[in-house]
Structures are given as C-alpha cells and as structure tokens.
Amino acid sequence: MKVIKIIVGWVVGVFLLLQLIQIKIPPAPKATPQDEIKAPQKVIAILKRSCYDCHSNHVKIPWYGHIAPFSIGVHSNIKNGRAWLNFSIFNQYSKERQEKLFKQIAHSVRFKMPPKEYLWIHKDAKLSKNEIELLRKWALSHIKDENSSN
Numbered sequence: 001m002k003v004i005k006i007i008v009g010w011v012v013g014v015f016l017l018l019q020l021i022q023i024k025i026p027p028a029p030k031a032t033p034q035d036e037i038k039a040p041q042k043v044i045a046i047l048k049r050s051c052y053d054c055h056s057n058h059v060k061i062p063w064y065g066h067i068a069p070f071s072i073g074v075h076s077n078i079k080n081g082r083a084w085l086n087f088s089i090f091n092q093y094s095k096e097r098q099e100k101l102f103k104q105i106a107h108s109v110r111f112k113m114p115p116k117e118y119l120w121i122h123k124d125a126k127l128s129k130n131e132i133e134l135l136r137k138w139a140l141s142h143i144k145d146e147n148s149s150n
Contacts, residue, residue, distance in 0.1 A: 015068075019067070019068055024075070026079060026082075028057035028059075028082075028088065029057070029082075029086065029088075029089050029092075031057055031088045031089045031092070034091060035088060035089045035090065035091045035092050036087060036088055036089075036090065036091070037087045037090035037091070038091070039138060040138070042134065043134065043135065043138050046127070046131050046134070046135060047087060047135075049124060049125060050113075050114050050125040050126075050127055050131075051087065051113065051114065052087060053078075053118075053122070053125075054077050054078050054080075054081030054082070054118075055081045055082065055084070055085050055086060055087050056082075056086060056087045056088045057082075057086065057088035057089075058088065059078055061074060061078075062074070062121070064121075077115075077118075085101050085104070085105075098142070099142065099143055099144065102139045102140070102142040102143050103139070103143055105135065105139040106135075106136045106139040106140050106143070109127060109132050109135045109136060109139075110132055110136060114126070114127070
C-alpha cells in the first residue's frame with residue numbers, strides 16, 4: 001500500500017510540475033478580411049466547423065487545451081496547422097502556393113483531415129461524404145491542371 005501511495009504522489013507531483021510549462025502559440029499573423037479565403041458559403045461553413053481551429057487565426061482553444069500535457073499537443077497542432085495552411089491569410093500566399101494548397105486540400109479531406117484524434121472530442125467537425133466531395137470539387141476547381149491531382 002505504501003508503494004502505491006508513493007507512485008500516486010509522484011504522478012500527481014509530475015502532473016502539477018507539468019502545469020508550470022506553458023507552451024505558447026505564436027501570435028496570429030496580421031490579416032485583413034480581404035486576406036481570408038474566398039469560397040461559397042457552404043464551403044466556408046464546412047471549413048469554419050472542421051478546419052479553422054487549427055488552420056486560421058480564429059482558434060477556439062478548448063478547456064483541456066490549457067492543461068498539460070494536453071496543452072502541448074493542442075498548441076503544437078495549432079502551430080503546425082497554421083504553418084501548413086492558414087485560411088485567414090490565404091490571399092497573402094502566392095498563386096503558386098495557393099494552387100499547391102488547393103491540391104493538398106483536395107487530397108487531405110479525403111484521407112487525413114480532420115485528424116481522427118481531433119474527431120474523438122470534436123464530433124461535429126467530422127465531414128460527411130457529401131461534404132468531402134463538395135470540398136474536393138471546390139479545391140480542384142482552383143487547380144489549372146486537375147488531372148495532376150487525381
């Protein structure tokens with residue numbers, strides 16, 4: 001019984017010490033409304049529901065996103081998500097980068113995004129087959145050579 005109390009004490013102690021480590025999300029890049037991605041309202045609604053928490057300046061950090069070790073993962077996902085694609089500054093990207101991102105969006109919504117671990121808690125972010133197809137068609141419509149991404 002004494003060993004269990006020591007182990008529990010250590011676990012609680014480590015958990016409390018982890019709270020002292022605060023991971024900061026880099027500040028959102030400066031953006032104007034003109035910088036935000038333009039799309040049909042249905043597409044924007046899907047992007048805001050399923051993508052904006054990691055891929056925009058409009059991040060809603062959940063309660064557990066302030067508690068280590070979960071905060072480390074949440075903040076890392078936001079940092080990496082924004083680095084890869086930030087819908088809030090999409091029109092600041094070069095046309096070449098935008099086209100590359102449209103290709104990646106068309107691929108990612110089918111196979112990778114939103115990530116399964118994100119969907120464990122954010123069930124409303126799950127994309128239906130129709131939503132996936134809508135996003136794919138929208139993204140592919142912005143690619144000069146559609147055959148290169150199929």
